Every structure is written in structure tokens, then in C-alpha cells.
Amino acid sequence: MRRPAILLALCCFAFPAQSADATPDATVKYRHAVMKGMGDHLKALSMINKGEMPRPQDIAFHAAAIRDASSIAGELFPAGTGPDKIKTHAKPEVWTKPDEFKAAMEALRTQAGALVDLAKGTDTAAIAAQFGKVGEACGKCHDDFRVDD
């Protein structure tokens, strides 16, 4: 009878991050890694799209990675991780216009999801056009919610 309780206790030790809050530093570093990861997948898509890398079979994988990462990224902007508190390229608008920010992330998720679906077919023109829309969703959000340098 005691065993499940012990297992449960062990689990808590094994995944401490789930019970404790991350530090703002770690959150910023982590979200940077997630955003960078999305960028890498987008770059890979761009190389495939231009024919530099003839691997159309990978499009669905990269698009799905961007779609899923965008869901995670949306959760990585908690209070206390804005430019007033810590060094970040995120604009204050992320926190002052949370609904718009959420919508921008959702737009990326939708566009990347549509690319996943299209990649299962063979309509290369539609795939190329959809790739453009994914890039647009990234850029639109950077426009409104990130400081470029």
C-alpha cells in the first residue's frame, strides 16, 4: 500500500521543475532556445522551398515542429520576464496587449498546421505559398512584439 506513495514522492524529485517556478533568467534562456529552434526549422523549410535542399519529404516534419513550438512559446512569457525586468528583445506589448500577442502566436500555429496538411499532398505551388504565409506570421509577430537589432 505504501509503494504508490513512495513512487509519487520519487517522481516529484525526478521532475522538480514541474513543481517549482523557473527563474526569469532560465525562462528567457529557454524561450530563446524555443524561438531559435523554430527559426532553424523555418530556415530548413526555406532551403527546401528554394530547391537548395531537395527534401520535400521533410516539409511536414519541420512544419509540425514549428506548429508545436508555437504552442509552447506562447506559454513562455510570464509576468516578470519583460524588458522592464530583464534583458530581452520582447517588447512590453507582449504583456500590455496579451490578447493580440496570443492571436499572433495562434496565427503561426494555424499557418504551420496548414502547411503540415498540405505537405501530405503534392500541390507544390500551394506548399510554396503556404510556406510564405508561415514566414509572414513569424515576421508579423516580430514586427509588433520584438525589438530587432
Place this chain on the structure above:
Amino acid sequence: MLALILGAVAQDAARGEVLAGIAGCAACHATDGIWSGGYAIETRFGTFRGPNITETGFSAADFERALREGRSPEGRAYWPAFPYTSYTRLGDSDVGDLWAWFSTLPANDTPDRPHLGTPPRFLLSMWRALEFRPGRFEPDPEMSGEWNRGATLVEGPGHCGECHTPRNLIGGMRERLSLRGSRAEPEPAPDISAGGLVDWSDTDLLSFFVDGIGPDGDVVGGAMREVVLKGTSRLGEEDRRAIVTYLRTVE
């Protein structure tokens, strides 16, 4: 000073539209595709609002004078938020093409909104005397045609230096540091001289000019996003190559 060449040069409105794209005319003079003006550039020297340019009544010579000398038909100096400091480098055929395009803009009767908080006008005259060097881009016969084309595009219509060249205390471009990057707020701009682009291959640059995606997968935002969407992506591939060729030689 004025060449009054416009009648003599074949004018191509389609080419003019492409040039207007990299010149970013719409950024200040159009809102949501309507040429009503109104966009505000906020600087530490005041807030400058792009006027409506569809009902200027400009002649071809007036148009050229505005671009090359930064003066209205009445001879009044424009504030350099209108980047005539770069447009003055336009080639003659570029001005002709831009004029042809300009003449096609659908009229719009939106009234101009005034600039706010500008310095006294005599300071503008002083500024122009110190910082404005009018004159078209003179091709360098030692360099290739492609290089010269790139140089004209970058220094003239592209007006790249307006953001990528650091400015001095009175807001003039520091020519010795041309295209070496600027930390100016609110839109800092990176070093795009040869040294700043060492990590970018030619393919990276050409591809960035089309889709705004950098070599690390980063998608550009801010003002440069507009430059890519409305400017560099609408140029021909030869123009983009010419720009790369030129940037590679900027020290």
C-alpha cells in the same frame, strides 16, 4: 544644378514603381495602400508627418528638385526626415522612371498634417550646409557595371545608410562609418558593410532579400520587414546581386 533631363530619358513607370518600393515612398506617404500621407516619424528632432504627394501639382523639374535638392517648388527646404540626403544620389534614368510612376498615383484629397516640435527653421539651413552633400551618384569607371548598379541602388533609392549608417550628434550620417550599423532608437540597424556580413554568404543575402529569413532562420521584423516586402523582394534578381556585390566592397 538641375539637369532637366527628364524629357530626354525614356521613362518606365513600372521600373519607377520598383524603385519607389525600395525608396520606401509608401512607408510615409501612404496608409493601407492609399496615398494619403500621414505616417509620423518620431525623432529627437520632432515628429515628422509624411504629406499627401498625390496633389502636389509638381512639374517634372519640381519633382527632380525635391529629390535631388530637398526643396519644394517655392525653394523651401524640406526636413531630412524625407531622405533626400540619399535620393540626391539617384541616377538620371531612375528619376525619370520615378517621375513616370509618380504621375500615375491616384489623386487623394486628404489634407497634410503638420509636423510637431520641429527645431527653428534656420537650424535646418545650418544643418543642410553642414550635412547635406547634394549630387548624383557618379559611377566609378574602375568598377564593374554590376558594382556601379549596386552602389546606385544602395546609396540612392535604397537609402540604406539612413538607418545603417551611424549618425553624429546633430543627426548627420557619419560618412566614414558608412553602413557600419547604428544603435539609434527606436530602430537600431546592424552593420551591413563587408565586415558586418562575413557570416552571410551571397546565397544568404539574396535569399534574405526575397523572404526576409536570415541564415539562422530568423525572420526580420520592424522597418526592414517593410524594406524586404515592398522593396528588395520586388527587385529583379540582377539588382539584388548588384546590391550584394556592392555591399561586399564597403569597408
